[in-house]
Amino acid sequence: MNIYLHELNGHRKSTVLWTATLVLVVIVFMSIYPAFSKDVTAFKSILEGFPESVRNAIGLEVNQFFSLLGFYSYLFLYIKLLGAIQAMNLGIGIISKEVRDKTADFLLTKPVSRVTILVAKMMAALTCIVLTNVIFLLLTYLIMSYTSTEPFSSKTLFMLSLTLFLLQLLFLSLGFMIAVIVQKIKAVLPISLGVVFMFFLLNLFGSATGDNLLRYLTPFQYVEPMYILRNNSYEPDFLLAGLIVLIVSIVVSYVVYTKKDIPSV
Amino acid sequence: MVKNSMLGSEEKYGNTLKVLVVLSIKRGVDKMNVIEVKNLTKTYGKARGISDVSFNVEQGEVFGFIGPNGAGKSTTIRTLLSLIHPTSGSATIFGKDIIKDSPAIKKDIGYLPSEVFYYENMRVKDLLKYSASFYKKDCGKRMKELAKIMELDLNRKIDDLSLGNKKKVGIVQGLLHEPKLIILDEPTSGLDPLMQHKFFELLEEENKKGATILFSSHILSEVQRLCDRVAIIKEGKIIKLEKISTLKENNYKKIHIETTTEIGKDYFAIEGVTDLVVDRHKVDFLFKGDINTVMKKIATTPIVNIGVEEPDLEEIFMHFYEKEEAYEQ
Structure with missing residues (x-):
């Protein structure tokens, strides 16, 4: 419990900052929505001029784009990107911290098992992500209600927003795994940015081509807003894929972390 | 007696x-063995770690672990603390396996590494409280006592501390839970002589109260002052395990002679003489064996001065290392 609280305390500031950033993105985007919806027809003709692959790549379909939730799911691409960076950064950072700051000799010579340490850190990270999502969801709902001129489905909004949490879970667990496998991580941000952008690029390709195999390669594609918007449900195959990624990365993190040699300072 | x-x-x-x-x-x-190390081996890829290290540390003993940098002192200690895992061999502390029972063992271990690093944005007080929170007892009083002895300001940020002050934090956090076994890995670096003295007094006090101490160092005077027994480690292997008193026992004499005339370089090259240096009228060597043989040799040559001394540990140690190297060549 003491490790959990210590870690939670250490990540308080960054969690607040990330949550604020995510909400700010929603505010900025939604503030231009009223102006957007006024000129529906003019926009429609411009957008239809774009080649289809481009339209697919940026995740919008003309008709849905102008509904409130359609617009939201478009901006959600950027929320997902930011959320992924937050989760990956947190996942790598919280596990590699001891080795990075050379405090491993302190923490790992205390009367606690490595499993306890790992679980405490994972739980602290999970708490940060849950808090981020709860606050994000609440504030987003308020913003949407304020912006909307017509009724919208709160269930769909909830389902769309929940994908942030699912995606963050995946990136968090991938972050854990990277942190235990890479021997010495000097700086967290370059690695997390690198990995997230790699998956993000794959995501853009996946959207553009619609290739299913490619879609399995990037967690970004596991939760597709357009599918949710159309079907009001998640894609079961991809949920399963996500679950597998989650389990594999947690198990690998556990096995490697409990066996690993801590490099001397 | x-x-x-x-x-x-x-x-x-x-x-x-x-x-x-x-x-x-x-x-x-x-009076059982607090630490039992059996054929402990750790290899890092092709680089050498330690091989076949075995020794025991008895309850209440101050056990020295000496050797130059890179000899494997830290590797052994880090293995005992299960920071790294042995390639082969095993070890027990308090009769418990170092890997399987690691968390239980560590309840009663205080560890001070050679270089200390803590969470930089914390205050000393908070760090020590965090450290204490791992032990299921109230360490507050002992923490204040130790901080007072070591003249440590509890309200400062870790970030702002000098190397020596960080070391003091290390000492306090290593001792605040009154451990039964204190493991020190080259602990004195960064401490000024005054603090070093206080620290040693603290250790002696803990030892009197019953704590066993494993003390690794390359500074022989420290070891000489504190330890009962020493293990000398070289290139990952223990080459000697001896009581300090035995190591210093009279079997070695350091002899210095000044003669009236120049003598032949080989004049004193008899059995038992090592480290022979002849510089015209001056002769220095270490002697081990029947003192009469060397005395007879000295008696047959006119001398102006003679000095016979007990060598200090440093000299024995250097001598030991050089001899080992000579064998290898």
Whole structure:
């Protein structure tokens, strides 16, 4: 419990900052929505001029784009990107911290098992992500209600927003795994940015081509807003894929972390 | 000695003796090995770690672990603390396996590494409290005592501390839970002589209270001052395991002679003489063996001055290392 609280305390500031950033993105985007919806027809003709692959790549379909939730799911691409960076950064950072700051000799010579340490850190990270999502969801709902001129489905909004949490879970667990496998991580941000952008690029390709195999390669594609918007449900195959990624990365993190040699300072 | 006085008291105090016997038997049982290391080997890829290291540390003992940098002192200690895992071999602390029972063992271990690093944005007080929170007892009082002895300001940020002050934090956090086994890995670096002295006094006090100490160092005077027994480690192997007193025992003499005339370089090259240096009228060497043989040799040459000294540990140690190297060549 003491490790959990210590870690939670250490990540308080960054969690607040990330949550604020995510909400700010929603505010900025939604503030231009009223102006957007006024000129529906003019926009429609411009957008239809774009080649289809481009339209697919940026995740919008003309008709849905102008509904409130359609617009939201478009901006959600950027929320997902930011959320992924937050989760990956947190996942790598919280596990590699001891080795990075050379405090491993302190923490790992205390009367606690490595499993306890790992679980405490994972739980602290999970708490940060849950808090981020709860606050994000609440504030987003308020913003949407304020912006909307017509009724919208709160269930769909909830389902769309929940994908942030699912995606963050995946990136968090991938972050854990990277942190235990890479021997010495000097700086967290370059690695997390690198990995997230790699998956993000794959995501853009996946959207553009619609290739299913490619879609399995990037967690970004596991939760597709357009599918949710159309079907009001998640894609079961991809949920399963996500679950597998989650389990594999947690198990690998556990096995490697409990066996690993801590490099001397 | 103890036996004699106890026998003597037998006539006078029959019942008291029984108690004493029971106590002394109990003590004998208690004097178990706190650390038992059996054929511990750790290899890092092709680089050498330690190989086939075996030694025991008895309860209440101050055990020195000496050797130059990179000899494998830290590797051994880090293995004992299960920061790294052995390639082969095993070890127990308090009779428990170092890997399987690691968390239980560590309840009673205080560890001070050679370089200390802590969470930089914390205050000293908070760090120590965090450290104490791992032990299921109240460490607050001991923490304040130790901080006072070591003249450590509890309200400063770790970030702002000098190397020596960080070390003091290390000492306090290593001792605040009153550990039964104190493991120190080259602990004095960064401490000024005054603090070093206080620190050693602290260790001696802990030792008197019953704590066993494993002390690794390359500074022999420290080891000489504190330790009962030493293991000398070289290139990952233990090359000697000896009581400090035995190591310093009279079998080595450091002899310095000034002669009236120049003597031949080989004049003193007899059995038992090592480290022979002849510089015209001056001759220096270490001698081990029957002192009469060397005295006879000296008597047959006119001398102006002679000095016979006990070598200090440093010289024995250097001598030992050089001899090892000579063998290898």
